[in-house]
Amino acid sequence: MPLLQEEYLQNISYDSVIFGFSGEKLKILVLEYHNMKTFALPGGFVKVNEPLDEAVKRGLSERTGLDEIYLEQFHTFGSMDRFSPAVMRKMLLEQGYDYEDHWFFGRFITVGYYALINYENVVPKPDELSDSIKWYDYDQLPKLMMDHAEIVEKALDHLRSNLDHKLLSFNLLPERFTMKELQQVYEAILGETQNRANFQRKMLSLNILERHEKLFLGGSHKAPFLYSFKK
Template sequence: MNNSPSLLPPSGEGFLPGLAIDLVIFGFHENQLKILLLEYKNTGLFALPAGFIKNDENLNDAARRALTERTGLHDIYLEQYYVFGDVTRHDPTPLEAIMLGKGYVPSHDHWLLRRFVSVGYYALVDFTQAVPIPDLLSDQCEWHDLNNLPSLMLDHTTMVNKALQTLRDNLDHKLIGTNLLPETFTMGDLQTLYETILGEKLNRTSFQRKMLDLNILERLDKKWTGGAHKAPYLYRFKG
C-alpha cells in the first residue's frame, strides 16, 4: 500500500465540502468489545476512522467505502446514529500537526482545516475477521479495548460514548444480521454477547424470558453435547 501523504487531494475537489463521516467500529469476539482507532505516531494522537463523500456518491455508500477501506470487510451492518455539528468541534490544530508530521505543509485555508460537520456511523463486526489498514495520514490502525481507550482527538470520545449508548439502547433490534453469532447459537452465546456490549452481568432466567418475549428467535433442536440431559437448545434469528 502506498501510504504517502502526497496522495492527499490538494484541494477538496471531487468531494462534498465541509462534510465528513466518522466511524465507530465496534469489534466483538468472545467476551471482548473493542473499537478500531487510527494512531498518528508523530503526534501521539488517536482518532476514529473517517471518510469524505465524493460528489457523485451516496452518503451511506461513502460510509460503507470508508469501513471497507479500514477493515477489508464488506456487507457489514452500518448505521447513522448522530450528526456532530457544533462550532466548537472546529479546531484545525491537531490535523495541522498530523499533516506537518507527515512532511505535508498545508496552507492555512487548506480544505481539511476548515469546519466540518460529521455524520457519525457505527458498525458491529467480529474483530477477528477484519484486517485493519491505516489511512493516508495515520501510522497504525488497531483494535483498542473499549474499557481502556487512549485520549482521542477533537470530540471523538463523545462520538464513541454516544455510539455505545445508541447501540445499547437498540440492542434488541440490532443484532439480527450483524454476523456476530454463528447461524445457530445457544441462549448462553446470546447472553454473553449482550453482557459484553452492555458491560454488565444479566440474570439468566429473566434474560431468557425477555429474549423469547421479543419474538425474534426461532428455537431449533437441542445442541448435541454427548450427554443426554442439560443439552441447551439452539436458536436462530427469524428471517
C-alpha cells in the same frame, strides 16, 4: 496528491465508531498518528457523487475489509470546538505534504455512524494519514482527539437502546449460536449481567429465534440448543 478538493464535499465528514466483540469484551477501533501521539476514530469524507451512507460504507470496508455491514447513523456533531487546523496541517506534513492552505484544514461538521462486528474476522488497515489502527477495550480507550470521546459515548447510548431489533441486523454471531453466546453479547454491550432464566424467556418471547438441534461439546452437563435468527 491526496484529497483533491474537487473530489469531495467541503466542510463535511463522517466518523465511525466500530464496536467489536468476540465472546468477551466490547472493543472499539481507534486510529493512531504515531509521531503526533494522537488518537482518533476512523472517519472520512464524502465524494461529490456519492451518497453519505455509501461513503461511510466505503470507509468501513477500507478499514476492515468487510462489506455488507449494517451501519447506523446516530448524531451529527457541529460545534465550533471540532476545528484544529494546526493538527490537520501537521498530519499532512507527517505524510510529506506541505500545504499553506488546504480544505482539509477547515472546519468540519461530522456525521456519526456506528457498527458492530466480530473483530476476529478482521485485520484492520490504517488509512493514508495514520500509522496504525488497533482495537481498544471500551473501558481502556486512549485520550481521543477533539470531541471523539463524546462521539463514542453517544454511539454507545444509541447502541444500547432497542438492542433487540439491532442484533438481527448486525451479523455479529455465527449463523447458529447458543443462548449463552447471545446473552454474552447483551452483557458486553449493556455492561451488566442478565438473569439467565429470564433472559432465555425474554429472547424466546421476542419470537425472532429459531431453535435447532442440540450442541454436544463433551461437557459434563446438559447440551444447549442452537438457535438462529428468523429470516
